[in-house]
Amino acid sequence: MRGLLLLVLAAWAPPAAAQQLLDWSPDEVRAVGRHGPWPPPPVRDPSNRVSGTPAGIALGEHLFNDPRLSADGLMSCATCHQAGRDWSDGRAKGFGTVDLDRRTPSLWNVGYAHWFGWDGAGDSLWAQTIRPIVDPREMGGNAQRVAGLLRHDKDLACGYQRAFGGKAGDDDELLLVDAAKAMAAFQATLVSPRTRFDAFRDALVAGDRAAVARYPLSEQRGLKLFVGSGNCDTCHFGPRFTNGEFGDVGIAFFVRPGEVDTGRLGGLARLAGSPFNLLGRYNDDVSGANAARTRHVQRLHANFGEFRVPSLRQVGRAAAYMHDGSIATLEDVVRHYSEVNPDRLHSDGTPLVRPLGLSPQERTDLVAFLRSLDADPPPRPAPPPLCP
Amino acid sequence: MRIVLACLCLIAAAGMARADQELPIFDAHMHYSHDAWTVVPPKEVVEILKKAGVKRAMVSSSNNEGTKMLQDVAPGVIVPELRPYRSRGELSTWAKDPTVLPFLEDLLSKRKYVAIGEFHIYGADADLPNMRGVVQLARKYGMFLHSHSDADAVVRHFQQDPDAKVLWAHSGFERPEKVREMLRRYPRLACDLAFLTAHASNGKVSPGWREAFLEFPDRFVVGTDTFTPERWHYVVEHARWSRAWLADLPPDVARKIAYENGDRLFGGAR
Numbered sequence: 014m015r016g017l018l019l020l021v022l023a024a025w026a027p028p029a030a031a032q033q034l035l036d037w038s039p040d041e042v043r044a045v046g047r048h049g050p051w052p053p054p055p056v057r058d059p060s061n062r063v064s065g066t067p068a069g070i071a072l073g074e075h076l077f078n079d080p081r082l083s084a085d086g087l088m089s090c091a092t093c094h095q096a097g098r099d100w101s102d103g104r105a106k107g108f109g110t111v112d113l114d115r116r117t118p119s120l121w122n123v124g125y126a127h128w129f130g131w132d133g134a135g136d137s138l139w140a141q142t143i144r145p146i147v148d149p150r151e152m153g154g155n156a157q158r159v160a161g162l163l164r165h166d167k168d169l170a171c172g173y174q175r176a177f178g179g180k181a182g183d184d185d186e187l188l189l190v191d192a193a194k195a196m197a198a199f200q201a202t203l204v205s206p207r208t209r210f211d212a213f214r215d216a217l218v219a220g221d222r223a224a225v226a227r228y229p230l231s232e233q234r235g236l237k238l239f240v241g242s243g244n245c246d247t248c249h250f251g252p253r254f255t256n257g258e259f260g261d262v263g264i265a266f267f268v269r270p271g272e273v274d275t276g277r278l279g280g281l282a283r284l285a286g287s288p289f290n291l292l293g294r295y296n297d298d299v300s301g302a303n304a305a306r307t308r309h310v311q312r313l314h315a316n317f318g319e320f321r322v323p324s325l326r327q328v329g330r331a332a333a334y335m336h337d338g339s340i341a342t343l344e345d346v347v348r349h350y351s352e353v354n355p356d357r358l359h360s361d362g363t364p365l366v367r368p369l370g371l372s373p374q375e376r377t378d379l380v381a382f383l384r385s386l387d388a389d390p391p392p393r394p395a396p397p398p399l400c401p
Numbered sequence: 402m403r404i405v406l407a408c409l410c411l412i413a414a415a416g417m418a419r420a421d422q423e424l425p426i427f428d429a430h431m432h433y434s435h436d437a438w439t440v441v442p443p444k445e446v447v448e449i450l451k452k453a454g455v456k457r458a459m460v461s462s463s464n465n466e467g468t469k470m471l472q473d474v475a476p477g478v479i480v481p482e483l484r485p486y487r488s489r490g491e492l493s494t495w496a497k498d499p500t501v502l503p504f505l506e507d508l509l510s511k512r513k514y515v516a517i518g519e520f521h522i523y524g525a526d527a528d529l530p531n532m533r534g535v536v537q538l539a540r541k542y543g544m545f546l547h548s549h550s551d552a553d554a555v556v557r558h559f560q561q562d563p564d565a566k567v568l569w570a571h572s573g574f575e576r577p578e579k580v581r582e583m584l585r586r587y588p589r590l591a592c593d594l595a596f597l598t599a600h601a602s603n604g605k606v607s608p609g610w611r612e613a614f615l616e617f618p619d620r621f622v623v624g625t626d627t628f629t630p631e632r633w634h635y636v637v638e639h640a641r642w643s644r645a646w647l648a649d650l651p652p653d654v655a656r657k658i659a660y661e662n663g664d665r666l667f668g669g670a671r
Contacts, residue, residue: 038522150579265629265630265631266631267440267630267631270440270633270667271445273634275629275634275635278635278638311598311602312598312602313598314596314597314598314635314639315596317631317635318629318631318632354490355489355492355493356436356463356488356489356490356629357491357628358432358598359626359628401551
């Protein structure tokens with residue numbers, strides 16, 4: 014491997030003509046390489062017996078788009094997670110029966126996550142899917158309503174039978190869970206397309222100089238900052254550009270006078286109290302191995318006001334930003350990290366977040382790199398009938 | 402009817418007993434800095450402390466005005482601590498800022514403080530002139546040094562003044578074995594447990610820390626560390642969490658760590 018890297022570097026001696034390629038050290042090549050390949054292989058969720066099954070996915074897509082799950086029959090999951098808006102809603106803050114305090118997260122690549130929601134109150138995608146359906150502030154639905162649809166709606170009942178191998182029974186809560194598992198199976202198929210960055214990353218790792226040089230210099234400089242002095246990849250790690258964990262990045266978390274969004278700390282309390290967590294009876298993984306994270310997660314004082322580190326894929330298409338949509342543009346997000354107020358950051362050891370003090374050119378480069386993580390998804394056809 | 406009344410009386414008595422038995426807290430690590438004053442006004446702070454059962458709180462603030470504001474509304478509750486920062490962002494620059502010592506001397510000439518801190522200092526920086534000056538000021542005015550530091554810096558504080566009184570913020574984020582070693586070595590060292598969770602989980606005290614608390618029951622205090630304004634809204638839950646793990650210790654040790662040590666070391670409110 015070392016030999017290969019040396020060869021790659023030797024082949025990249027600065028050309029006499031205008032350089033279209035920065036020098037990339039072996040460490041930098043390794044760091045960039047860790048952000049791929051893309052897409053990763055599909056994952057199946059052992060806690061969900063219809064994960065990855067065509068019939069489960071088909072039922073899930075229909076349920077995802079069905080407004081009858083909500084109390085007033087007007088709101089489906091797709092009302093806020095719109096395919097044409099990168100599976101979010103394009104608003105700074107979400108809404109349901111009332112205006113909400115957090116931004117609607119995009120569902121791109123959500124099947125690869127291990128904590129769900131801005132506060133990680135869900136430890137599986139299906140458990141997280143139940144929350145907005147029954148939350149009176151969001152869809153305001155309930156188990157009886159969902160179960161009734163699966164029993165009595167001809168198409169959904171047929172789809173249920175195909176997905177789960179039997180007719181919908183008389184346990185409402187179990188049917189709510191099954192509906193959520195089908196919707197989770199569908200959501201796990203939402204994988205963002207390959208991007209300019211992915212082509213660059215693969216070429217860099219393969220030592221394909223010609224392909225590497227197609228990646229614009231500004232984006233290369235931004236990427237160098239991202240994996241280098243910016244230290245961004247400590248949290249925005251791996252192919253999804255997130256470590257899937259939680260952080261306090263210096264954003265205020267008052268939601269109104271006298272009230273705060275407790276973030277991860279509250280999420281942990283909700284996780285522990287949920288009948289749908291992986292320690293409960295609805296986990297289809299009888300070995301319980303997938304519940305280890307839930308069993309061992311520890312509450313920390315630092316969790317107060319921490320929010321999930323979001324993926325950066327499709328980030329340029331996902332305004333507004335941060336858990337509360339408090340930053341309107343990607344340029345302003347980069348400015349935030351450049352000028353973050355150290356007053357708000359606790360000092361214990363080396364701080365993960367510190368003001369980067371970026372020059373205007375560096376900010377431009379970093380934004381250019383981040384926009385290279387965007388790609389237009391192909392048009393999405395309407396779902397075929399469940400039981401034609 | 403008599404039975405109902407008897408039941409109600411029993412329920413009321415049980416409620417009063419719970420309130421009486423709630424362990425008071427001396428919170429030794431609080432900040433009320435410039436960015437908190439409007440979003441959590443002083444009267445709201447006092448309400449939060451009351452709701453949390455915090456009988457006294459040692460408070461510092463960048464730029465020290467916040468401490469005065471709280472003392473004005475709750476003189477019997479607030480134990481004042483002098484902070485060498487005018488804004489919290491100075492935590493990385495204060496040690497080499499020539500204006501810091503005159504700033505502190507001016508404030509000390511006007512008001513009484515129990516401690517200087519919380520300041521941030523690490524390793525050999527603890528021998529810088531500003532830090533030495535702070536150690537001397539603490540000696541002159543009989544104050545604690547509230548030091549957010551590594552063990553190396555604490556050693557240097559005591560080298561500069563063997564009679565110094567040091568409150569080691571966050572117990573240095575150290576392992577309990579190291580904390581015990583330092584407590585054995587320096588009889589005038591006390592430790593706060595602010596922002597630490599390693600010592601307790603689900604209401605149980607971790608083995609290494611249990612030994613530390615039992616060996617040095619007179620040397621630990623609790624603290625919430627309200628380093629951002631939002632964290633004032635964590636005080637109630639933090640007090641509840643603290644009482645849960647303190648209940649896993651012998652009652653006399655729990656009382657000491659909860660409030661008796663704070664009262665004894667820092668002398669109550671001024």
